[in-house]
Amino acid sequence: MSSNGVALVTGAAQGIGRAIALRLADDGFDVAVNDISVSTELQNLVKEIQERGRVSSIHAADVSQDAQVKEMIEAVVQTHGSLDVMVANAGVAGPPGLNIADVTLEEWDRIMNINARGTFLSYKYAGLQMVKQGRGGRIIGASSLAGKQGGVNQWAYTASKFAVRGLTQAAAIEFGSHGITVNAYAPGLIETPMMFGSLPTERQDLLKAQTPLKTFGVPTDIADLVSFIASKESKFITGQSISINGGLFSD
Template identity: 50%
Template sequence: MAANSLRNAIITGASQGIGKAIALRLAKDGFRIALNDVPSKKEQLDSISDEIERRTGNKACIAVADVTNEGQVEEMVGKATTELGGIDVMVANAGVLHENSKIVDMPADMWEKVFAVNARGVFLCYKHAARQMIAQGRGGRIIGAASVASKRAGMEHGAYGASKFAVRGLTQAAAQELGQYGITVNAYAPGNPMTEKFASHAEALAPYGWSTPTNYKFGEPEDVASLVSYLASKEAHYITGK
């Protein structure tokens, strides 16, 4: 980003966990924030907006949308652009896990639900953020949520792992296409930070011998947020397609 560019960021799935931590960290870094999640999370987004205002003096924009719906994603980007004065960073963080299910037992609708959010949702956020950034002509940062499962998928989580592999492939392709516009595209791939979403699965994963507190150190959402903070910074201008 140019030194005189605005500092505006959209974070999807921002109502809790990693998304909330990223929103709070980027607000601390000086970004104006557009908070996104589905309509049922509006009250939580309001609370985070209030927290950002208390901590930084800036009120965050709330852009409710379902990231699987292209029209809503386009409206989200438009609202954030209008209220903040442009978009410099898109963090396509929204994602879902699924219950343990072997591939031979997995219902097709489980597969489709996971891909709708984790792959289609990231694609739509990349697409419409990139269009806006190209129109602005000042570069930008697009950052997606992959996972350690994007490098080695776990048993009984085939849909989740495959969807996160898709994020990596999309990120690498987008980085090559968008570099000419000064837009970097990267994905973060954390292990298992102890978020509300992951906590509900930890007990089920314990029999595999790596998820219990006695033999596995969980990260925190703030650990992931610190990496995103760097990828969103001017110092990360030479990193893309990762």
């Protein structure tokens, strides 16, 4: 079966990353998947991708580490022959509800290293590979509603997701002449383990009530958006962080 190209999705073991990997497989991409370590969830994801008739592989790496990201990109190309779509999805949220006095330097560095540095390294090495290939590509990052509007007691997370927007704009300018588009998705309230683990139930209920659609999104909502951003039909969209939040915040 012919392939539409090769995609790499970081943070793919669960939630949004998992949904994106499966959707790109449905779209005809061979899909390499990443997480911090090899897990049963990641192995099962590869099986599901293969059951869809696509080639898949696991590339465990810490996206905050320069050498590991570089080696991951090289391994994907060695395994699949190219890299056409990079989805820098890996990210973490901090403990909920911390006032500034309670935010430690260690927690700040942990979140910024994974969310911001990890996105930078993914953009960098994927972009360099796509430039080398000489046929364009798609680079896609994970911002957030918190990257559009400061979150309540979300100091480091908010800063990291604003950083993704800036990185996306800068990368779009640098890589644009090579036919590479760079965009990000900015989800609102999505039913994922990370969201439910970081927001108290009362806060979730309040935010749901404030959302015009009165509901949370699901990971496949984000995957549907990524499907379009990764497609050839999105060729004139770059440098954007696209809100997908049920109307909770409007740009």
